Amino acid sequence: MRITSLLLAASLVLSSARLAAAQPPTMLTVSGSPPPMTISAVVAGNQPTAVTDATTTYFVRVKKASGTGSISARLNANMPVGTSLSLTLTPSAGATSLGPVSLSTVGQAVVTGIQKENGSTLGITYVFSATPAAGVVPIQSRTVTLTLVAVP
Numbered sequence: 641m642r643i644t645s646l647l648l649a650a651s652l653v654l655s656s657a658r659l660a661a662a663q664p665p666t667m668l669t670v671s672g673s674p675p676p677m678t679i680s681a682v683v684a685g686n687q688p689t690a691v692t693d694a695t696t697t698y699f700v701r702v703k704k705a706s707g708t709g710s711i712s713a714r715l716n717a718n719m720p721v722g723t724s725l726s727l728t729l730t731p732s733a734g735a736t737s738l739g740p741v742s743l744s745t746v747g748q749a750v751v752t753g754i755q756k757e758n759g760s761t762l763g764i765t766y767v768f769s770a771t772p773a774a775g776v777v778p779i780q781s782r783t784v785t786l787t788l789v790a791v792p
Contacts, residue, residue: 668711668788670764671697676779677768690769700732701759702790709754709790712747716783719743722774727784730762740767747787 674693682688702709713727727750728739735754766784770777 666703666709666788666790667699667701668786669699670786671699671761674766677766679768679770682772688770688772688774690767692765692767694763694765696764696766697761698729698764698786699759699761700754700757700788702754702757702788707790708752709757709788710749711751711754712787712789713741713743713750714747714785714787715743715745716785718745719782720774720777720780722772723768723770723777725782725784726767726769728765728767729786730764732757732760732762739765743784747785750786 674696677691677693679688679691700709700711711729713729715725719725724742726740726742728741729737729751731737731751732754735757736752738749738752741748741750
């Protein structure tokens with residue numbers, strides 16, 4: 641019995657209004673979107689088996705002499721009732737990952753304390769889970785937006 645399937649697309653927003661124009665670029669990129677995530681393993685009397693995907697990566701560069709950066713994440717639409725999507729970003733050296741963070745349409749910090757970073761490619765882990773209350777949900781997609789904010 642297929643409980644539900646989720647297609648993810650990653651998008652990015654770079655918020656650098658406080659960066660001086662003369663500084664080298666600050667950037668955040670994602671390697672792509674994970675494959676469709678389908679929960680299909682359901683044993684009577686148990687919770688459906690969550691699906692984990694760690695095939696995508698992100699690249700972050702923060703070129704600042706001082707201050708820190710953070711990354712937040714949000715969905716373009718809420719998850720169906722009885723389902724959730726969480727995200728964990730591997731932090732760069734000196735930064736802190738707050739994951740796994742259950743995503744919603746409200747931006748939430750997922751990595752904080754990014755110091756001057758010359759550029760690192762790091763892992764993204766998604767976990768898609770459902771409760772029996774979700775029932776059979778038609779295939780849907782969600783877009784995860786990551787935002788890099790440079791803090792003075």
